[in-house]
Amino acid sequence: MLFIPYQGMAVILLALVGSTASPTQGPPPSELRHPSAGSISATASLNLQGRQRREALHPHTFLTTPELIQARGYPSEVHHVISPDGYILQMHRIPCGRRHLVNGRRCDTGGRRRVVFIQHCLLCSSADFVMNDPDQALGFIMADAGYDVWLGNTRGNVYSRRHIHLSPKEPEFWDFSWDEFAKYDMPAMLQHVREITGVPILDYIGHSMGTTIFFVMMNYHPHINNWIRVMVGMAPVAYMHNKRAPISAFAPFVNIIDRFLEDKGFNEIANSNSGFSTLASAACAPTSILRFICSLIHFLIDGPSSDYVDKDYLPVIFAHTPAGTSRRVVTHFLQVIASEQFQAYDHGPKRNLKMYGSVAPPVYSLGNIKVPVGIFWSENDWVADPRDVYQTAAELPNVTLYQRVPPRDFSHTDFLWAENARWFVYNPLMEFLDSYH
Template identity: 55%
Template sequence: MQLTILLLTAMFLQRPATAHLHPHTFLTTPEIIRARGYPAQTHHVTTSDGYVLQIHRIPGGRSGGQGVGLNGLNFASSGKNSSSNNRGNQKVAFLQHCVLCSSADFIMNDPDQSIAFILADLGYDVWLGNARGNVYSRRHVRLSPIQPEFWDYSIDEIARYDVPAMLTYVRKVTGSPTISYVGHSMGTTVFFAMMNYHPQINNWVRVMAAMAPVAYLHNARIFQYYATIIDALEISVTQLGIVEFLMNNPGTSKLISVFCSPFSPVKAICSAIRLFLFGLNSDYVDKNYQSVILAHNPAGISSNVLRQYRQFNISRRFQAFDHGAARNQRQFGSASPPRYSLARVTAPVGLFWSDGDWVVDSLDVKQTASELSRVVLNYRVPLGDFNHNDFLWAENAKDLVYGQLVRLLEAYN
């Protein structure tokens, strides 16, 4: 059996197999952006606790800032095209990724089907964030990723240090005092939590678009169906001392991408894995682009971030990371972690969610909406099997989500 697996692996990794892969499969985020015909920049931001984060920027569209049309409508741009030295651009969008994701997840489709490209063509100066620990943000002024201390962080630190540092930098470079914020999954969690540390940042945000918003998770079907497996995995991770979770290296990226290519005889396994992780396999993702997605995702994160989401589920609370009574007492001044208040989010928020999402349940969205101070849009995707990551990768996300999202952003610009 082992010999068979080795032979199959060797066969798939030969040139004829990789030749069938999409040419973007092993490109970086800036390389994919340029391959699509857009300008790309790479910036670095150092947080106050020493993590060096990489941000990717699309400072202009292919059409010189003119709206390319979405859902049959033509959104005119402000005419203020961005450049590296353009200070004062009033159409700035910052996009923050999900757990185990990176900046790449916002460009995983054709230009008229990817939200980052759509916004760039509409005249937005688009910035793509990367949280500490993912493939683009694995540097620290003092620590190395091989040290466990590097991974001693949770959602709390991403919310307290990473996103504020990136937003501060974007405002400084662009000269724009306000920003439109687009988040998916964890990108929404850290936004909501951030306002408990830095409520003044509400004043920096014109509007926040929350795709698959995550604050409460006690109705999440992924935990209902797989709690036993998830908890067993968490125990194993703890016992083995694993602090970094699921980052593809070049070798595994190549192997997985070839196995999941359109011509692979085992590609059905890839679809089964997607079903296991994200729910109904909606089949709205371009199969020819699946190798690109799997080469970039998962992008790596601290194990504590995944533990914290399980804590949300078990505690039925939106709260800081539970380190245990002793460390909680030292860090928070109480044996239990403090709750995050959604009422401290006073910027206008638009919620985008789907019944087919196994991670974000409609009941949890309802509770989130009831506690936010200013929900200006509560949008349910009108397709029952639209799943958690379809918000990013589905070919029909343009019609089902991005039209509404662009209208929301344009209403505040």
């Protein structure tokens, strides 16, 4: 078993805790309440100072998700939806592929509309599905295949740091875990997609936490099974007690650590502000002498990485990821590791009793997921360990595809950024979806 000194890991954890900087300015509330399809918002712009620094890195390093999409020649839309508890969530849409554009503007897919919603992982954002060449990034590949592609962003990440009443400077803003993602955010985003597209049933793809949210959502809203034709889980995460990534060593002490960080006022993890993105992208550049730090942090959280990611593109990746979240989201995952249960957030006996009606948090049932599920997993995944994935698949009622990714060294983040992900994941993924259309 890999041993990492706890003191060293604590330093890394605290390094990941971001500041409580003010939110990036976005459109006024009136625009957020009445989004204009096809408009490009300035929300969460990551444009940074320093033309020389920008020119020294990949030209896509500091582009927002809509800008990344447009830079590749695809149409891009920004949509906003307000969750039932007031969080303003930003979604990004690629309504069609480049070959479906008429006069470079209007989409013409021949009347056939296949809608897919893709949800990101922990500390990630919509950018993760468009941060590669068009023949390698999942968002572009699916758009070119005729899909109307929607990319979600959960509350608290760089694109969804707004609330109708609360400010990110207030601790109350960060009082959420992935329970709230599943209970409030995902249903609101999916309903918005259905309303805008006029398509009542869509496909769903999740990576890592994007699958966790889906599984939990069906416990709170089982009727949403009727909105989903088929679900694909890349590196699905429900059970996690076999997770090998070194950060798992914190799990037995999670509640102590959480109380300590709360007392110190650390409510947000890895705020991806302009200064953070500048530092991360420069440190992770191919010629940087500090690049080993990027590799170390990646190893502590996600385990070993392969050589399938373009090293010249690492500054782009680290300028966008981590994209920020609440401390409680990370705490929730560590609680799941410690308890060996797929369960709701443990607030402690008093608050549990008030929220759940019991002193212990309820356990989620994977039996509530009725839609067909396709699973892609890899042997070298230290987050979604094969043993945990197997247990998850065994409890899902309708797994119709259970596919191991062939390369034995394919890692957790290779599902997002690997140059060979198209051949080993995305092509068979789309074949699986096609079998249900």
